[in-house]
Amino acid sequence: MSSSSTPPETGKGLFDQVGPxxxxxxxxxxxxxxxxxxxxxxxxxxxxxxxxxxxxxxTEMGVTQPVASRTIAACIADGLLxxxxxxxxxxxxxxELTQAGETERHxxxxxxxxxxxxxxxxxxxxxxxxxxxxxxxxxxxxxxxxARQIRRSED
Numbered sequence: 001m002s003s004s005s006t007p008p009e010t011g012k013g014l015f016d017q018v019g020p021x022x023x024x025x026x027x028x029x030x031x032x033x034x035x036x037x038x039x040x041x042x043x044x045x046x047x048x049x050x051x052x053x054x055x056x057x058x059t060e061m062g063v064t065q066p067v068a069s070r071t072i073a074a075c076i077a078d079g080l081l082x083x084x085x086x087x088x089x090x091x092x093x094x095x096e097l098t099q100a101g102e103t104e105r106h107x108x109x110x111x112x113x114x115x116x117x118x119x120x121x122x123x124x125x126x127x128x129x130x131x132x133x134x135x136x137x138x139x140x141x142x143x144x145x146x147a148r149q150i151r152r153s154e155d
Contacts, residue, residue, distance in 0.1 A: 039108040041071050042080060042101050047143075051086050051094040059150070080104055 026036070044060045045052050058068035072095060075081040080101035086092035097105070120128045 035108070037071050038075060038080070039105070041068070041075055042097065042105045042108070045081065045095055045097050046102070046105060051088065051092075052096075053092065053094055057095065075101065 040061060041057060044057050048056070048060075054069055054072055055065055057072060058065045061068055072081060076083065078100075079098055081095050082098050083093050084096050086094045116128075116132070120131070123131070
């Protein structure tokens with residue numbers, strides 16, 4: 001099936017297209033590959049319910065710790081993140097957003113909103129709103145599912 005074909009409207013055939021569609025979205029995100037990875041790291045740190053370590057970022061990104069470390073080191077060098085002592089355990093090092101990192105997150109979000117608006121410009125306003133709501137809901141549910149999988153693997 002080519003990417004310009006319309007997938008079946010229901011059933012397994014439609015659901016089989018979800019993964020490839022998400023992959024295409026990721027590849028076509030605004031900015032270069034470095035921006036995509038940097039945005040991911042900044043959002044992982046910002047979205048963390050508590051302190052975030054390099055290992056935690058690697059787990060959230062689904063990459064090895066050395067891969068996450070390189071991206072984190074670049075973000076630190078650019079002033080977007082900083083290392084700090086954990087408030088819970090001073091022997092542990094955590095990663096925190098700087099003000100510049102928060103500003104960069106907002107810049108990425110603005111670019112992504114503009115891209116969304118351009119891509120969906122021909123959609124009905126209710127379709128745009130509903131799709132955005134479902135996408136956000138899917139993201140939250142995926143995060144909750146992932147957390148449950150991690151807890152199960154630790155048990």
